[in-house]
Amino acid sequence: MEPILEVKNLSVYYGVIQALKGISFHVDKGEIVALIGANGAGKTTTLHTLSGLINADGGEIIYKGHELTRTPNHKIVGLGMAQVPEGRRVFAEMTVLQNLRMGAYTRKDKSEMEATIENVYRRFPRLEERKNQLAGTLSGGEQQMLAMGRALMSHPELILMDEPSMGLSPIFVNEIFSIIEDVNKDGVTVLLVEQNAKKALSIASRAYVLETGSIAKEGDAGELLNDEAIRKAYLGE
């Protein structure tokens, strides 16, 4: 398997505080890779740096041969890497349909865009029912679906998901995770950041454990799920 994303020695500072202390990891084509860890471990910082919302202070991010730390941040989605950000961040004042269209901002073919919208509706029928509603009026779970649908509109090869289960009811959590598996089965590589480590490890093939800006552990997701220390620290056992 060739890596679609390779992060080498990535470091990020917030002022004098080092949020990422030179982390390295990789994601292979077709995988679901989980990045788990406690609050403040640097999970969201990692994803924000990958998408260029935060500048790296050192290290390399190589996505399909492109060095992302030197790529203007608005061009990254056009290379095939999309992000479903933490807290959904849908455009609340715009309709569901307008949000989806924004997701395809970098794609100019109109008929293709309509076909993609139909695809997203097939995956999330609820979005079609509410297509003319303002995104801000949707429930948390529906907003999560919209954020995922919006990211899929760009035809990503790699999708970064930041805490997709946060604040959702257990039923929605299960639904969201089964959708992530579906999306992956359709050929999209997934890098999943989650606090719900148990759920994340149960669908991932490999995982990395972040602790205060460093990678503390990595390995096969199934093995980590049975690791004594991991169970104690992250699975509440």
Add this chain to the structure above:
Amino acid sequence: MSFLTYLINGLSLGSIYAIIALGYTMVYGIAKMLNFAHGDFIMVGCYIIFSVSAALSGNSVVGIIVAIILCTLLGVTTEFVAYRPLRGAASPLAVLITAIGVSYLLENIALLIYGADIKSFSSVVKWEGLSFADGQLKIQGVTIVTIVVSVVILVVLQLFINKTRQGQAMLAASEDKGAATLMGINVNRTIALTFAIGSSLAAVAGALLCSAYPSLSPYTGAMPGIKAFVAAVLGGIGSIPGAMIGGLVLGIVEILSKTYISSQLADAIVFGILVVVLLVKPTGILGKQIQEKV
């Protein structure tokens, strides 16, 4: 009948405030900054029309086109040189103070070039206007043109924002710059585009303002600029229909107070309304309720 005349004059003045307020409100909506130099872009536009028309022996159409182009460039340049480097600065006051600095800079450059004496501006609207009811109700050409132009601008802007890809990008970036970037929107370019639109509107507003009130000085844009800011806040800063409503309310109140109460008190009444509205509804007439983020 005279009340109707005053009302129409108020509507016309209000339309000018509205066009200026659109620039304020659009820039605020996306860049989250108050461009206090916006009023001075009007003055720059007026002087350009004045100079070009003088050079071309009274051809004001060319003057207006040149003014729109140069004001657009001025707006984009100001944003790039003075405001963009301060975006994300530790204090939002930095860019606000810079904007006030740009305002003084433009006024003083005009003072250097044209001097302090008031220039008489000849109206860009040559049409006499309409007369109704045997001449009892006269509406000046410039009044009608102003109202029509402002309606056209509002409609075109709404279509642009709701129907075009760039307009939607503007809306998205004004709501969440990070999420907009994730969509592939070039936020810096989108902000520059907003400044371009706002500044070109300032040039249009300048042409109409100086045609209705034909005295031009380096401080011509200052007071209408502040009143348009009041209009934008009154209507709900960030809201395009709000800027329109705020502008019209302000213009009508100003003309009616001048006529029926006192011309000295008119400005006090205008600003008094602002205070009252902000006390009752801090987000303005069409302002969004500040949403609690969970």
